[in-house]
Amino acid sequence: MQISFTLNGRPTTMDVDPATLVAELLRERLNLTGTHIGCDTSQCGACVVHLDGLPVKSCTLLAPALDGATLVTIEGLQGAPGSNRLHPMQEAFRENHGLQCGFCTPGMVMTAVALARDKPGLTEAEVRHGLEGNICRCTGYQNIVLSVMAGADAMHAAKGE
Amino acid sequence: MKSFAYHQPGGIPEAAKLLSSVAESKLVAGGMTLIPTLKQRLAQPEALIDLSSLADLRGISDDGATITIGAMTPHAQVAASELVRGKIPALAALASMIGDPAVRNRGTIGGSVANNDPAADYPAGTLGLGATIVTNAREIAADAFFLGLFETALEAGEIITGIRFPVPLKAGYAKFKAPASRYALVGVFVAQLPAGVRVAVTGAGAGVFRVPPMEAALSNNFDASAIAAIKIDADGLTSDIHAEADYRAHLVTVMAKRAVGAALG
Ligand SMILES: Cc1cc2nc3c(=O)[nH]c(=O)nc-3n(C[C@H](O)[C@H](O)[C@H](O)COP(=O)(O)OP(=O)(O)OC[C@H]3O[C@@H](n4cnc5c(N)ncnc54)[C@H](O)[C@@H]3O)c2cc1C
């Protein structure tokens, strides 16, 4: 079947087998390998992308769901237009040592961006609840939580400017 | 994953017609249960009928003494709904405890109730409130709907269109999460309704069930102390790597007390 969607701001049309997972489509046909597949059983969150603005697990999403939708992957995040900088959440992960091997990071960042956007003034408990579907094997989460709190503040500060 | 034909019906009658006429076909809602099953080849349908474009199945409506939630309404929307939070806050809280944000953005109430996982949350809220499951063919009381392990009263070709919840006087939900999956090791939903108190338990056995002795005690005195001494028989409850049956039995009383506390809070 043919599907048309907006991928990181670009209109995209392609033919897909309906049994294709979005994670597969991104990595194998669109060469967007920033979206990781950690578990492939819907548990780890390494594959989180934004479908019409909402974080979802792309390993548990069939390609037909993209038709008519807007998809943003980790490659689609950016800092202020023209600034040539990372997204404030990405900056915060770098500044706060929020990653070690980096495998879980794209999913962590995508989940965190949605969490911070929906709720200004996040508490630590809200961050931990919001990250329940993202598993990290390296960091022990401490610095990830710090990063998300800092990134959330930076996102809201940037909005206020 | 084995390939399948994909249908996107434009209305409920068309979906029902496809479901009964296309061989080996299956409905897909949020896919949060079905897609993992397809990947493991535990199910290999020839065709999927996607309910996601049926606007009639989405949304939450206020009917005064009841609230109706469309089958395709995702958990996140129920958790955030001003209407549900205002009238049945325990149900909004239940929805906010399901899985994680990404699961809540896709998974639907209809899919959860149809699937009837023995550790799922919505079956407890549905049975605890004495809700009505509305399908394209009829209305089914929750008491007659959940038949045990992944089994429901749904007939072949039947589609859930929504769930109608009576607005309780008070209600509360408490769940002891299995730490890895966040499904209920034991979850208890308690509701005080004009007709009496209902207590429904998920996670503990092969399917959601009620606890009549607790219902009677709470109907007399709606306070956690009224059920503190009521013990649940571990016979027939689930034992697995997460917990033995006797521990689950113990947790039913603990969670029921907390649910009453939440209802009074
Ligand atoms: C990581 C993870 C964690 C989770 N944690 C929890 C948890 O803590 N608590 C919990 O309760 N659940 C949990 N779930 C399950 C989740 O809530 C699912 O969304 C739900 O069980 C199924 O809903 P769905 O919309 O995804 O249904 P689908 O997967 O699309 O469908 C499930 C089944 O229901 C049938 N069906 C779907 N809609 C209808 C309908 N309208 N009428 C008739 N039949 C229908 C389908 O044919 C299929 O057999 C979790 C899932 C994942 C992946």
Ligand code: FES
């Ligand atoms: S790869 Fe999708 S949740 Fe782990």
Ligand code: FES
């Ligand atoms: S940084 Fe290695 S898995 Fe999270």
